[in-house]
Amino acid sequence: MKRSNLLLDPLLLVAAIALPFGLQAIGAEFYIGFATRVLIFALAASSLNLVVGYGGMVAFGHAAFFGLGAYVVALLMGQQITSAWIAWPVAMLVAGLAALLVGALSLRTRGVYFIMITLAFAQMLYYLVISMPQTGGDDGLPLPSRSQLAPFDLQDDLSFYFAALALLAAALFALKRMAESRFGHALAGLRQNETRMEALGYPVFGLKLACFVIAGAGAGLAGALMVNQTGLASPNQLYWTQSGTLLVMVILGGVGYRHGGLVGALALLGLEEALAEFTLHGQFFVGLVLLAVVFFAPKGLAGLWKRQP
Amino acid sequence: MTQLILEQGLNGLQFGLMLFLLAAGLTLVFGIMDMIHLSHGSLYMGGAYLAALVAERTGSFWIGLAGAVLGMAVIGALLELAVLRHLYRRDHLSQVLATFALILLANEAVRMLFGAQPMMLNAPASLAGPAEFAGFSYPAYRLLIIGVGLAVAAFLWWLVTRTRVGMWVRAGASNREMTEAMGVPVKRLFTGIFVLSAALCAVAGGLLGPLLAVQVGMGENILILAFVVIVIGGIGSIRGALVGSLLVGMADTLGRALLPTLLRSVASSEIASSLGPAIASILIYLLMAAVLFWKPTGLFPAR
Numbered sequence: 001m002k003r004s005n006l007l008l009d010p011l012l013l014v015a016a017i018a019l020p021f022g023l024q025a026i027g028a029e030f031y032i033g034f035a036t037r038v039l040i041f042a043l044a045a046s047s048l049n050l051v052v053g054y055g056g057m058v059a060f061g062h063a064a065f066f067g068l069g070a071y072v073v074a075l076l077m078g079q080q081i082t083s084a085w086i087a088w089p090v091a092m093l094v095a096g097l098a099a100l101l102v103g104a105l106s107l108r109t110r111g112v113y114f115i116m117i118t119l120a121f122a123q124m125l126y127y128l129v130i131s132m133p134q135t136g137g138d139d140g141l142p143l144p145s146r147s148q149l150a151p152f153d154l155q156d157d158l159s160f161y162f163a164a165l166a167l168l169a170a171a172l173f174a175l176k177r178m179a180e181s182r183f184g185h186a187l188a189g190l191r192q193n194e195t196r197m198e199a200l201g202y203p204v205f206g207l208k209l210a211c212f213v214i215a216g217a218g219a220g221l222a223g224a225l226m227v228n229q230t231g232l233a234s235p236n237q238l239y240w241t242q243s244g245t246l247l248v249m250v251i252l253g254g255v256g257y258r259h260g261g262l263v264g265a266l267a268l269l270g271l272e273e274a275l276a277e278f279t280l281h282g283q284f285f286v287g288l289v290l291l292a293v294v295f296f297a298p299k300g301l302a303g304l305w306k307r308q309p
Numbered sequence: 310m311t312q313l314i315l316e317q318g319l320n321g322l323q324f325g326l327m328l329f330l331l332a333a334g335l336t337l338v339f340g341i342m343d344m345i346h347l348s349h350g351s352l353y354m355g356g357a358y359l360a361a362l363v364a365e366r367t368g369s370f371w372i373g374l375a376g377a378v379l380g381m382a383v384i385g386a387l388l389e390l391a392v393l394r395h396l397y398r399r400d401h402l403s404q405v406l407a408t409f410a411l412i413l414l415a416n417e418a419v420r421m422l423f424g425a426q427p428m429m430l431n432a433p434a435s436l437a438g439p440a441e442f443a444g445f446s447y448p449a450y451r452l453l454i455i456g457v458g459l460a461v462a463a464f465l466w467w468l469v470t471r472t473r474v475g476m477w478v479r480a481g482a483s484n485r486e487m488t489e490a491m492g493v494p495v496k497r498l499f500t501g502i503f504v505l506s507a508a509l510c511a512v513a514g515g516l517l518g519p520l521l522a523v524q525v526g527m528g529e530n531i532l533i534l535a536f537v538v539i540v541i542g543g544i545g546s547i548r549g550a551l552v553g554s555l556l557v558g559m560a561d562t563l564g565r566a567l568l569p570t571l572l573r574s575v576a577s578s579e580i581a582s583s584l585g586p587a588i589a590s591i592l593i594y595l596l597m598a599a600v601l602f603w604k605p606t607g608l609f610p611a612r
Contacts, residue, residue, distance in 0.1 A: 052402070058401055058402060058405075060405075105598065105602070108602070108605070109601055109605055111401075112339070112345065112401065112544065113540065113601060113605060113606070115345070115401070116536055116537075116540045116597075116601075117540075117597070117598060117601050119533065119536070120537065120540075120594040120597050120598055121594070121598070123533060123591075123594055124591040124594040124595070127587070127590035127591050127594075128587050128590075128591060130590075131583075131586045131587040131590055132583060132587055133583055134583075240529070240533055241529060244347070244405070244409050247402075247405060247406075247409075248405075248406055248409050248410075251402050251403070251405070251406040252406065255402060281417045281420065281421055283413045283416065283417045284413065284414055284417035284418065284421070286410075286413055287410040287411065287412075287413035287414035287417065288410075288414065289410075290406055290407070290409065290410035290413070291392070291407055291410045291411070291414075293406070294396075294399075294403050294406050294407040294410070295395065298399075298403060
């Protein structure tokens with residue numbers, strides 16, 4: 001590993017810690033909320049990157065786990081369970097269990113059929129949620145106030161930013177350690193030649209399932225943060241376009257690069273935010289930029305300055 | 310009850326045939342070019358908007374429909390030449406990113422040109438009323454849709470099984486490299502398939518326009534249904550697309566209409582009224598999961 005790579009993570013972390021104070025100093029507190037949103041989407045996209053980039057499985061239903069995390073927190077809040085120490089792990093657990101179920105059934109297929117069956121499961125969840133009165137139907141479930149993360153006060157936007165930052169940093173650190181572990185090397189082997197790994201005696205199905213479940217739990221945690229950020233568990237967070245957006249973030253950032261999810265979330269949300277200042281039709285230019293990335297940066301933005309993943 | 314079942318059965322047939330118009334093109338693009346084309350729904354949306362626009366200017370639904378088909382065929386050709394043909398050799402992820410970008414472009418372009426409000430597209434006045442036969446009445450316009458759908462299905466069947474181009478298409482779906490090696494003009498064939506699928510999308514968009522709202526986002530809803538259809542039918546198979554469309558159209562329509570009633574006869578009405586619509590709306594996804602579980606390559610695999 002090059003020295004510049006060793007310095008990258010601490011530098012990023014210092015910049016992210018300094019950012020909100022810098023924003024306060026120039027009177028742009030409004031952007032702390034935006035930065036929090038980027039961190040949350042970075043967490044969700046990084047969890048998807050674990051499946052797509054590290055596990056080599058193109059999953060098109062990641063919004064299911066993301067949205068599930070949001071709904072679990074909102075439903076628990078409705079039962080007067082306001083503590084984040086309980087609600088967020090439960091959100092991860094439920095999303096992880098859902099991923100276990102979906103993965104166990106979907107991983108029997110491969111290629112485009114895997115894409116389609118993960119999509120189908122996500123759509124099932126979407127339609128279940130909008131047709132059940134308990135989950136608020138089309139309106140979704142509002143979250144009256146943020147979760148209680150004693151001793152911290154999440155009602156304060158700055159504290160919430162740091163909570164999201166801490167979780168993202170922990171997740172990216174875990175991703176790094178995982179990639180260097182036996183598990184990560186086995187996944188890398190799977191990406192290259194599944195049949196050979198099977199012949200070597202690796203439990204291929206179990207490895208892929210484990211990867212899928214960990215990613216599902218990570219997306220659930222991102223969803224739990226998201227509902228705290230927006231104050232609403234909305235069916236839109238479960239719809240297939242949300243899965244598409246997460247996948248776009250991963251591809252845009254760089255599939256299989258550890259910072260791919262972060263770069264993609266920052267680039268896509270930042271682009272949307274910047275364009276919203278100038279035009280009502282920002283999505284048009286977002287589309288143009290994405291097309292340009294496909295043709296001029298086939299390995300994504302992170303791939304532009306890193307040769308090796 | 311008979312009236313209800315018959316009526317819902319016809320609705321299911323009508324919906325299934327319209328799905329077929331979308332799925333037929335999608336399954337060829339997917340099966341032959343090996344391309345995940347997410348912006349297929351945008352072609353459908355474009356067809357509906359063009360039909361509404363031309364119909365509004367000329368005052369004739371039929372000129373509107375014809376204009377939509379011609380217009381979308383041209384747009385489809387331009388799209389294939391400018392963007393999509395460079396994606397056939399790329400991996401699925403790049404195709405997802407690029408065609409997702411095309412959805413954003415199409416939606417925003419429509420919003421810029423037509424505004425955010427839904428557009429009105431009226432069915433021809435002569436077909437506004439119900440058609441009656443043997444004491445049974447059914448909207449005449451929906452009958453027309455069924456007729457057009459059947460005619461297009463027959464035309465596609467003839468095209469694919471009885472012509473040289475159709476033979477190339479079938480050959481391409483079963484083995485693309487071999488087809489290229491045998492000297493089939495693959496580039497022109499691909500453009501042709503794309504033009505045809507865009508025109509079919511326009512037919513579906515123009516015909517469904519008066520029944521649904523012509524608005525931004527209409528393509529995203531139906532796109533996923535079309536994907537479900539082609540996965541059930543087997544990717545690359547026109548016959549599979551037809552069977553899958555009818556299955557999905559029937560299951561969805563009949564499920565929504567009948568399941569709540571059926572559940573009420575076995576469970577309490579409270580459970581039935583909350584669970585019925587939920588099960589009905591996921592019925593087709595259950596169907597797809599079941600098909601993939603027992604026949605992992607669909608009902609009529611092309612390869």
